[in-house]
Amino acid sequence: MIYKGTHLSENTIGYIDDQGNILDTQTAGENCSATPIEYDNSKESLEIIRHSTAHLMAQAITELYPNSQFFVGPVVDEGFYYDFRVDEQIGESDLKAIEKKMKELIKKKYKIEKYEISKSEAKDKFANDDLKLKVMERIDDDTLSIYKQGDFEDLCRGPHVPALRFLHNFKLTRVAGAYLGGDEKAEMLTRIYGIAFADKESLKAYLTMMEEAKKRDHRKLGAEMELFMFNEEAGAGLPFWMPKGAKLRYKLESILHKAHLTRGYEPVRGPEILKADLWRTSGHYACYGENMYLTTIDEQEYGIKPMNCLGHIQVFKQSPKSYRDLPLRYYEYGVVHRHEKSGVLHGLLRVREFTQDDAHIFCEPEQIAQEVLEVVEFVDSVMKLFGFEYTMEIATKPEKAIGEDAVWDMATQGLKDALEGNNLPYTIDEGGGAFYGPKIDIKITDAIGRKWQCGTIQVDFNLPQRFEVEYVAEDNTRKQPVMIHRAILGSFERFIGILTEHYAGEFPFFLAPTQVIFVPISDTFADYAYELKKALLLEGIDSEVYDKNDSLNKRIRNAEKQRVPYVVVVGEEEVTNRTVAIRDRRNKEQYNLTQDEFMVKLTKQLQEGKI
């Protein structure tokens, strides 16, 4: 509906024009003919509300910390933030005081007013504020707008709500440091993040959702379920796998092994450290050296591998290859070490030692599209098995890169063709490629909405050239193959971290570290439970027997808390009839099966992990 000519509602906080631009009421004036934006939780409304809340926060900070200077305060996906410089140290505990001051300011019922000045006037006005001058450097327009509420005014593009009375339901969520302009070498400013909604219920729902997400954080679940651990004395970013986690990982590895073999991949394995000269030849020493761990043996420099390519290349080169051998697909669960910055380490999602499900496909240039497509299908079947939503992104040539532009263009086009030819949606990450070639990244979202790169498919014309990799073509000439680097999970560490959050610890039967817990009603029936456990083990199914000297109720409770697919109670009745009493946690059912039916059911469920 288009409203014309009148300022219809008390609740109008802005307008959308024909081009989809948001105009606030200050800009639109009294008689605006564009579509009004009502005060609610629509995307446009929230943008205005959050932007104004950021300004309100800035005003509060100014009152509490008079020497503060402000940089930028935009609306982002998850709320808003403001970057500023302040003399005092601001910590999480100060957020409450800032919130309180914001509420006080609202009570003063300020209107939010707008006026415009020329850029030169603005430069005079903010001559003493180097941050504002920096902001202005980034703006091309000659006319700048200033928004004013009470004594506080700020250079701002808008849009804003008409008055502070629209700002009630907000929460400051965290305080952080942020480099000015995102530049690592620049000064670090203080950043406060917040969130705001049109009504109290939405804010509450958002905060509740964040709480729920935290409950499925893989770091919390990993400790609780005894999957993995870290150790201060061993060092940061170096995960240890505990028995339960190692079982889970082993199951995932087994599924993937079969999936590779049936798709024509062959297993290989390279050494953990290789001479530095090899890394010089590959370009890693120059382009990736700052992330590599180097060591010296017998006065000879070595590098611990951060990638597995070199090993696979050496295996390929060991014997002459024919065009008939191509495409040749080598895969390895390759352990790599990378010196990630200490501040970016994050549970299993970013570590310094991890294992990639890595493969290199050596093929002829004409085979690229087909091979990439097959990898994409492989990725899709793995993601489907676990029910993951994922996005694909083509990353192009970065600043630090080897190889000629023409070669880059050709490889990049090959990736696009493979996706477009099959109507697979993708986005472009300009300059996000590896130094040796463009790539397709597969990204999965974690429990709290952060996106992580998992799988990757990278076309590489450069390494075959650098290492003089060759095959004999049909016409008996020597040609250079193309290398496709690819990983489906990315790394077992990251993938298992995300899997844990995805399932909230309740892994599907074929992955669960413990698949069944037996609870014998009393000691007398424990033998039967151990007999069943052994039978399951022979089928590759892991189980535990809870026969500790605790009450039956307590053992059932403890078993249920383990997030295992099945808890099986056995007592006199079961022993006599050779049956089991199943508590199906996932389906919230209880039922009895004969021992045979039980075995058939479970072995059948194991098959669900096949791809």
Place this chain on the structure above:
RNA sequence: GCCCAUAUGGCUCAGGGGUAGAGCACUUCCUUGGUAAGGAAGAGGUCGUGAGUUCAAGUCUCACUAUGGGCUCCA
């Protein structure tokens, strides 16, 4: 790496300048129970590491280590 915060028995957490507490877990004993915590007793920490202030430091200061939240998204 940089900014802010945190660091107490296996886990979750309380305490707070005068030499440490709780619950769960653990050990032993009683109990042998039919579907989410039976009972009793016991063991376990010198308060992340190092240095400093102090008559006295988990408790204050500094450094280090580890962990957590951030560090593209343009007034």
